[in-house]
Amino acid sequence: MNFTQRHITVALAAVLGLIAVAYVGVQGNLQLLFGVVVPYLALLLFFEGIIYRVIKWARSPVPFKIPTTAGQVKSLPWVPRTLGDKLDNPESKAWVLGRMALEVLAFRSLFRNTRTELVPDPKFPEKARLVHWSYKWLWLGAIAFHYAFLIIVLRHLRFFFEPTPHAIALLGEIDGFWQFFIPTFYLTDIIIVLALLYLLGRRLANANLRYITLASDYFPLFLILGIVSTGILMRYFFKTDITAVKQLIMGLVSLKPVIPAGISPLFYVHLFLVCVLLAYFPYSKLLHAPGVFFSPTRNLPGDNRWALHVNPWNYPVKFHPYMEYEDQFRDAMYEAGIPVEKEPETAEVEEE
Amino acid sequence: MSLPKPEELARVNYQPPARGWMEVKPDFRPGTYCNAASPKWLEWIDYPYPRQWSVAEEDWQLPENWKEIVLEGMEDRLARFRSLKLFFDICVRCGACADKCHFFLGTGDPKNMPVLRAELLRSVYKRYFTRIGKALGELVGARDLDEKVIKEWFFYLYQCTICRRCSLFCPYGIDMAEMTLLGREMLASIGINIDWAMASVAQCYDKGSHIGATPQAFKDMIDFLAEENERITGIKTPVSYNRKGAEILFVTPSGDYFADPGTFTLMGYLLLFTYLDLDWTFSTYAAEGGNFGWFVSHEMGKRLNAKIYHEAERLKVKWILGGECGHMWRVCNQYMPTWFGQVPSFLEVPVSPVTGTVFENARVHKMVHISEFTADLLRHNKLKLDPQRNAHIKLTFHDSCNTSRGMGIFEEPRYIIQHVLPEGHFFEMPPNTIREKTFCCGSSSGINANENMELRMQGGFPRANAVRYVHERYGVNHLGCICALDRATLPTLLQYWVPEVEVTGITELVGNALVFEGEIERTTDLRDRDLVGVGEQEGGEEEE
Ligand code: SF4
Numbered sequence: 098m099n100f101t102q103r104h105i106t107v108a109l110a111a112v113l114g115l116i117a118v119a120y121v122g123v124q125g126n127l128q129l130l131f132g133v134v135v136p137y138l139a140l141l142l143f144f145e146g147i148i149y150r151v152i153k154w155a156r157s158p159v160p161f162k163i164p165t166t167a168g169q170v171k172s173l174p175w176v177p178r179t180l181g182d183k184l185d186n187p188e189s190k191a192w193v194l195g196r197m198a199l200e201v202l203a204f205r206s207l208f209r210n211t212r213t214e215l216v217p218d219p220k221f222p223e224k225a226r227l228v229h230w231s232y233k234w235l236w237l238g239a240i241a242f243h244y245a246f247l248i249i250v251l252r253h254l255r256f257f258f259e260p261t262p263h264a265i266a267l268l269g270e271i272d273g274f275w276q277f278f279i280p281t282f283y284l285t286d287i288i289i290v291l292a293l294l295y296l297l298g299r300r301l302a303n304a305n306l307r308y309i310t311l312a313s314d315y316f317p318l319f320l321i322l323g324i325v326s327t328g329i330l331m332r333y334f335f336k337t338d339i340t341a342v343k344q345l346i347m348g349l350v351s352l353k354p355v356i357p358a359g360i361s362p363l364f365y366v367h368l369f370l371v372c373v374l375l376a377y378f379p380y381s382k383l384l385h386a387p388g389v390f391f392s393p394t395r396n397l398p399g400d401n402r403w404a405l406h407v408n409p410w411n412y413p414v415k416f417h418p419y420m421e422y423e424d425q426f427r428d429a430m431y432e433a434g435i436p437v438e439k440e441p442e443t444a445e446v447e448e449e
Numbered sequence: 450m451s452l453p454k455p456e457e458l459a460r461v462n463y464q465p466p467a468r469g470w471m472e473v474k475p476d477f478r479p480g481t482y483c484n485a486a487s488p489k490w491l492e493w494i495d496y497p498y499p500r501q502w503s504v505a506e507e508d509w510q511l512p513e514n515w516k517e518i519v520l521e522g523m524e525d526r527l528a529r530f531r532s533l534k535l536f537f538d539i540c541v542r543c544g545a546c547a548d549k550c551h552f553f554l555g556t557g558d559p560k561n562m563p564v565l566r567a568e569l570l571r572s573v574y575k576r577y578f579t580r581i582g583k584a585l586g587e588l589v590g591a592r593d594l595d596e597k598v599i600k601e602w603f604f605y606l607y608q609c610t611i612c613r614r615c616s617l618f619c620p621y622g623i624d625m626a627e628m629t630l631l632g633r634e635m636l637a638s639i640g641i642n643i644d645w646a647m648a649s650v651a652q653c654y655d656k657g658s659h660i661g662a663t664p665q666a667f668k669d670m671i672d673f674l675a676e677e678n679e680r681i682t683g684i685k686t687p688v689s690y691n692r693k694g695a696e697i698l699f700v701t702p703s704g705d706y707f708a709d710p711g712t713f714t715l716m717g718y719l720l721l722f723t724y725l726d727l728d729w730t731f732s733t734y735a736a737e738g739g740n741f742g743w744f745v746s747h748e749m750g751k752r753l754n755a756k757i758y759h760e761a762e763r764l765k766v767k768w769i770l771g772g773e774c775g776h777m778w779r780v781c782n783q784y785m786p787t788w789f790g791q792v793p794s795f796l797e798v799p800v801s802p803v804t805g806t807v808f809e810n811a812r813v814h815k816m817v818h819i820s821e822f823t824a825d826l827l828r829h830n831k832l833k834l835d836p837q838r839n840a841h842i843k844l845t846f847h848d849s850c851n852t853s854r855g856m857g858i859f860e861e862p863r864y865i866i867q868h869v870l871p872e873g874h875f876f877e878m879p880p881n882t883i884r885e886k887t888f889c890c891g892s893s894s895g896i897n898a899n900e901n902m903e904l905r906m907q908g909g910f911p912r913a914n915a916v917r918y919v920h921e922r923y924g925v926n927h928l929g930c931i932c933a934l935d936r937a938t939l940p941t942l943l944q945y946w947v948p949e950v951e952v953t954g955i956t957e958l959v960g961n962a963l964v965f966e967g968e969i970e971r972t973t974d975l976r977d978r979d980l981v982g983v984g985e986q987e988g989g990e991e992e993e
């Protein structure tokens with residue numbers, strides 16, 4: 098097996114294995130384990146892991162103020178700066194908020210994406226030309242995935258509240274605006290599947306991406322695909338008892354867990370995969386979600402020249418001070434007419 | 450060493466090897482790497498494990514406990530740099546940074562994709578500092594640290610010019626430049642350095658400039674350029690050295706006084722300062738603006754940079770003016786006051802003595818960029834210019850990586866260009882190759898040696914290719930820049946890829962265009978090239 102095959106196989110086998118574990122477990126009447134113990138454990142791992150990481154990042158020092166400046170810096174008042182400049186090279190913490198908001202909510206940097214191709218060009222002596230296209234597909238795929246994911250999570254909140262909050266009900270209605278099917282078909286279900294397939298497909302289609310993609314990259318993709326497909330199956334094809342599911346979840350939320358009858362194994366598989374995702378999150382690249390807020394190339398203002406940044410571990414270093422340098426070159430400097438602190442004779446006398 | 454023809458080098462193969470990247474080892478082919486540092490330089494600056502070793506040989510003579518040193522060094526850096534820890538933790542391997550690196554575009558080597566360059570380091574972090582990496586190994590991209598890994602680090606960390614183009618495109622701002630620098634620090638901790646960089650560092654440390662000029666030699670070089678000015682313009686441009694009580698300390702990289710075409714930029718500075726009757730001085734001690742130390746470690750960067758404020762204090766100047774330089778400005782902008790640890794209160798907030806403009810944007814750090822300074826003069830109409838003296842120049846402008854992505858100075862040089870060139874003589878390169886998206890010269894960060902010329906030409910290919918484009922399309926014959934390293938490396942690059950185009954500093958163009966009272970009639974530019982209209986008297990008359 099080559100590199101890619103090995104990494105895909107392991108990731109796929111892991112997800113299929115997890116599905117099997119949950120399915121078999123529930124057939125063997127382990128509802129309590131998969132409906133109560135595992136969810137609590139996953140939540141614990143999720144929060145413990147994230148808090149641990151975030152504290153670790155937050156505690157580690159930021160020695161230098163190194164924003165990646167992506168627009169005209171604030172300099173003389175008449176030098177033109179567009180709104181884009183102000184956001185991409187923020188002059189103050191307030192503008193940093195703007196930059197971060199754009200980054201987190203609109204994936205600003207990814208929006209900048211280009212793709213470079215080497216095309217033959219007989220007019221050039223070297224017979225080749227690099228063309229740099231603007232390339233927004235990755236941005237689109239990423240934004241579609243993340244927002245669909247977010248909306249789906251929010252929609253699920255209806256299982257966590259009794260009665261369902263108005264805003265969440267409304268979200269569901271908007272998402273299910275296209276009422277061609279019964280039950281209402283959610284737009285986000287289609288979007289997330291397409292986006293996931295795109296994100297997976299691009300990793301497989303591009304040789305260089307394939308080269309860098311590890312099992313730990315395929316795994317979350319397969320896992321989320323598993324979550325989404327079990328969810329879709331349950332909603333549209335193999336219905337489960339929604340009231341019982343809500344009872345189970347309300348039991349978990351109110352810390353009075355119950356295992357109502359009538360919940361299909363499919364649901365437990367779905368739940369189990371979600372739990373794995375939660376537990377996996379803090380130990381993997383999924384940390385990019387909290388991590389982006391800490392990125393020193395993004396969350397610091399480009400105000401280096403008018404606001405001092407203090408490095409908490411700054412220490413004195415050995416450098417070559419002027420007087421040593423003059424000692425080294427005094428005579429020659431004097432002869433060349435370069436001013437010196439001590440004239441050669443004085444220096445000699447001092448030495449004696 | 451024979452360099453392949455441009456046509457051959459431009460046939461880049463972007464197909465990755467069949468085997469996984471952990472199994473593929475670098476091919477130390479002559480032309481692609483820099484020589485090992487001579488022990489002499491390391492001794493000069495108290496660097497560890499000086500020894501004679503060679504990259505091409507199997508045995509790099511690492512210290513016995515090299516592995517311990519590296520892992521401890523990594524642990525220490527993880528604790529001191531949030532950036533490193535975070536960048537190790539959060540990369541999703543989306544590949545958005547992949548085709549942004551000029552070394553990847555020029556070599557096609559997948560390990561030159563910033564994401565994979567980072568993995569070379571990250572894999573060791575995963576293996577030794579994360580539980581999941583210890584448990585799952587290769588599946589999560591973790592691997593053991595062995596000598597082969599060290600060799601790979603060396604190869605690829607010196608195929609990165611710390612240009613930050615990758616960090617611009619990364620959705621989390623992951624900055625390979627930061628990791629490269631920290632990685633080079635770890636290599637240096639076991640005595641692995643490259644000669645070109647270390648020689649420059651040691652010379653800067655000891656004498657004051659990377660070429661190792663003694664104070665008297667420094668003065669000679671600059672006096673010579675002042676004489677050149679007088680010969681060409683009839684104007685004396687006197688220079689003072691180490692003069693106490695001058696208002697301004699001028700610091701510029703040594704590239705501006707020791708080799709063409711940087712020297713013409715320096716002549717431009719001298720003309721400009723004379724024109725303004727500025728009260729300024731050079732320092733033979735803080736004679737290097739370029740900070741070669743920062744190419745090898747944060748600490749070495751500080752050890753060299755310390756001279757600037759130290760000298761400004763000794764000479765009791767009011768503020769510092771900085772010449773055209775890329776990494777000097779990245780360092781001075783993003784590191785200098787932080788290294789110094791406090792506001793340099795012995796200096797004053799810079800005020801232009803000519804226009805009275807207060808440089809509020811430099812109020813803490815007390816150093817003004819020559820382009821800001823000149824743009825302000827132009828804004829206040831303080832310079833009499835004859836742009837026709839630059840009529841032989843069709844210009845495009847190369848934004849230097851460091852002033853672009855480590856500062857953000859884009860408009861000032863363009864504003865100057867507008868004033869010193871005749872209308873219609875300025876052409877931008879394609880938008881995805883300029884400003885914040887600019888491509889590196891391919892030879893920065895201490896790798897502009899001779900022995901790695903093939904690599905340099907590959908790394909500079911995207912830049913040169915965009916220059917080729919504007920040359921073919923608009924007849925551009927000059928590439929302007931505000932970076933001395935560019936002026937040192939781009940002529941070589943363009944000589945190879947686009948020999949029709951020459952490299953010029955922006956202040957050189959100012960020097961050409963400045964009209965002095967009492968000057969002799971200018972027939973040539975500062976490079977002794979005939980001005981347009983000179984020597985074609987008859988044609989000129991016909992036009993009348
Ligand atoms: S763009 Fe950023 S997150 Fe994506 S692969 Fe590159 S470094 Fe990693």
Ligand code: SF4
Binds near residue numbers: 552614629
């Ligand atoms: S900093 Fe520049 S040279 Fe280094 S990996 Fe990033 S894009 Fe490439």
